[in-house]
Amino acid sequence: MVHRSSPFEGLSPREIMRREQEEATRQPAWLPTGTQTVGPYFHFGMVERGDVPLIRGDNLPPGQRIRLTGAVLDGAGAPINDALLEIWQADGRGRFHTERAEPDFDGFGRFATDADGAFTIDTLKPGVSDDALPAAPHLDVHLFARGVLHTLFTRIYFDDEHNQHDPLLAQVPEERRDTLIARRSTTSSEDVVTYHFNFYMQGAAETVFLIEQE
């Protein structure tokens, strides 16, 4: 279709914006876009074909297969059946797959809770990752839900690892660190080790959520 009346004839919105002049002066800071709740209807936008699994095929890096099960519970102990967990982790050697799109495992996944507020995350147990100090094996987690206004962020550690020297966990008040540690299940098999972890949004065992500081 020809739009003869438009001075931007034939240009896409991206092309139009590209032609804008750069800001005359570099501004020191801009307001961050406000966060809003994901609402109850995110599934068809973010997990359209079901969860985005971490294990997507057989071509996997080395690592122990694990299954993390649990639930997301509100302040009354009721299951939250419309929460979404977004996971990012290192592989079994502690390496982050940041270089190219990998079809079978790149350390990123999304898991929506079911009618009982429950989730099952099949993955590889992350290794110790290099940082300024070695970081104990952990999963990074975003938790989204209706009624959650922030992008909530935390880490999940494992109770059969050496967590006492982890540089991030050391910054969490000691009496609340337990809320970030998954418990190894006695029903674990040789092939798949099972862990359990609940998110408590409120209450005595309220899960610690984190925010970066300068």
Next chain:
Amino acid sequence: MSSLDFDRDFDPRLNGPVETHQPPQVFDPYVSTRLRGPRNGLIPIHSGLTERTAPVYGFHNIGGEDNDLTVQHEGTPLGQKIIVAGRIRDTHGQPIPHALIELWQANSAGRYIHKRDQHPAPLDPNFTGAGRTFADAHGYYSFTTIRPGAYPWGNHYNAWRPAHIHFSVLGQGFRQRLITQMYFPDDPLLEIDPIYMANPDRRVRDLLIARYDRRFDIPDNALGFRFDMFLGPNGTPLE
């Protein structure tokens, strides 16, 4: 009365000391937050490598039509066709290249295709309401869609959400992350919406409203709206 004043310079630049720009965890008028918002404050930490890294997002196999929600079915969806375009930058003004942007929305009648949406407005067989795209190397993105309708929800008597589009943005590190909603200018429902109003800073609320921008119009076909988003710099806090 609109909460957006078009007469003054609409400028997102910070013009005062940094304050809390994000909503509280519990905002009483939004009933669902009462049992779901953590009561303890967020624990401040210095983050590590995990928070600063991210995969090359490939899991969606994004196709050429995934950013045009009006061509995903055999027929044309009902409603007003719009362009939603903008730029993804960090709060230092640096563009965030190749961010993964996902959106989802109700149709022009205010009905989601989601199975849990029981609002008795009609579904549109020619409209799903989900799209995704990557920002380009300069942070620019563009969607073609239908202007969504307002819809009622159960928060309080005769509660209506203002027309909105849900956005998810994944940047260059796992913590360079945004979930938000985009609104439309001159909507009288905004200032009585507990979700929109949960953000305490009026300037931040204003920036959730797209601007009508004639340059993005497709003449005689679609109206253009601009919606820019600003994420925290990778590896530093959002606030």
